[in-house]
Each structure stands twice: as C-alpha cells, then as structure tokens.
Amino acid sequence: MASGQITVGELYSLEEYSQRRGAFREKAIEHQKNRRVTLGEHLLICFEDKLTVRYQLQEVLRAARVFERSRIESEIAAYAALLPTGRDFKATMMLQIPMQAGNRQSPDLTGLGECIWMQYKEYPRVFATSDSSQSAIQWLSFEMTRDACANMQMNKPEDDGSRLTLGVEHPHYCYEQTLPAVVFRSLVADLESDVQLEGGY
Numbered sequence: 001m002a003s004g005q006i007t008v009g010e011l012y013s014l015e016e017y018s019q020r021r022g023a024f025r026e027k028a029i030e031h032q033k034n035r036r037v038t039l040g041e042h043l044l045i046c047f048e049d050k051l052t053v054r055y056q057l058q059e060v061l062r063a064a065r066v067f068e069r070s071r072i073e074s075e076i077a078a079y080a081a082l083l084p085t086g087r088d089f090k091a092t093m094m095l096q097i098p099m100q101a102g103n104r105q106s107p108d109l110t111g112l113g114e115c116i117w118m119q120y121k122e123y124p125r126v127f128a129t130s131d132s133s134q135s136a137i138q139w140l141s142f143e144m145t146r147d148a149c150a151n152m153q154m155n156k157p158e159d160d161g162s163r164l165t166l167g168v169e170h171p172h173y174c175y176e177q178t179l180p181a182v183v184f185r186s187l188v189a190d191l192e193s194d195v196q197l198e199g200g201y
Contacts, residue, residue, distance in 0.1 A: 028055035086192030
C-alpha cells in the first residue's frame with residue numbers, strides 16, 4: 001500500500017515524543033535497514049516512506065522545539081516530496097567523499113542525482129528526477145510505469161528481486177547492483193494496491 005500523506009494528528013507532541021523516542025527511533029532505524037542501498041564506494045541511496053519521513057519530522061520538530069501547529073504544517077509540507085505516491089519510489093541520495101590528501105581534487109559530480117536509474121526486468125530504465133544538481137544530499141524520485149508497478153506486485157513473496165536493478169551512469173561515477181530481496185519487498189509496499197496491468201490483465 002502506498003504511504004499516503006502525513007497529518008499533524010499522526011505526529012507525537014514534543015512531550016509524548018520525548019517519552020516514546022527510544023522505541024520509535026529503534027523501530028525507524030530497523031525499518032531503514034531494508035531500504036538502504038550502496039552504489040559504489042561513496043553513494044548511499046535511502047528509500048523513503050511514511051515511517052522514515054515521520055521519523056525525520058519528529059526529530060526536526062524535537063531539535064527545533066517546534067510546537068505551533070502552523071510551523072508543524074510547514075515542516076510536513078516541506079517533507080511531503082519524500083512520500084511515495086503509489087506509482088513512484090522516493091529516496092534520499094547521500095554522496096560521501098572524504099577529503100583528498102595533497103592537491104588531489106574530487107571529481108566533478110554535478111548532476112549526479114539525475115544520472116541514477118532503476119530498471120525492473122525488461123522495462124526501460126527510469127532515471128531519477130532530483131531537487132538539486134550540486135548538493136551532496138538530494139531528494140530523488142523514480143516514476144515507474146503502470147505495467148512495471150503491477151508486475152512487481154505480482155511477484156511471489158519468495159522472489160529474490162534479482163530483476164530490480166539500481167545504478168548510476170555519470171561520466172565520473174558508474175556503478176550498478178541488483179537490489180536484495182528484502183529491499184525489493186519493502187519497496188513493493190510503496191506501490192498502490194490496486195494498480196493493474198494495462199489492458200486489464
């Protein structure tokens with residue numbers, strides 16, 4: 001089932017979150033383990049859903065001590081772009097390149113976010129759209145076709161997901177890998193439950 005939107009009523013108050021934070025944080029981190037993919041040495045892709053976004057919101061509100069409804073709604077709106085809509089996958093891209101010794105410079109990775117792609121079975125590659133071309137942390141969106149979404153949902157639980165691939169094709173950074181079964185199954189949960197193959201099959 002697709003994530004849906006987050007409402008103010010679904011978030012804990014600052015007081016309640018202070019009491020529940022330990023258990024909620026543990027739940028979110030455990031959930032995130034099945035939604036992280038490393039591409040090469042320096043690129044981490046974290047697929048987002050309602051739980052991961054809600055955790056980020058709760059932490060932001062806690063750190064800034066935000067309790068006014070209007071400001072909470074503003075934060076929810078800011079993070080809405082990270083919620084899957086039922087026909088796409090949303091992710092946070094984190095580029096982690098250590099400082100180079102001496103005079104060596106890091107490669108120019110401008111536009112890296114839009115060079116990241118996903119491919120399911122024989123369907124065409126879907127390149128991500130990104131909210132930035134230069135930031136080391138970017139929000140990505142993979143708009144899947146209706147047929148691909150329906151086909152993914154038809155996989156049996158034991159399917160190893162070996163035909164869902166994530167990759168990056170940049171002049172200075174290329175890598176691809178098959179998504180593990182646990183990641184594949186977690187992502188399928190982001191899709192609408194009523195998506196059908198085109199043609200009614």
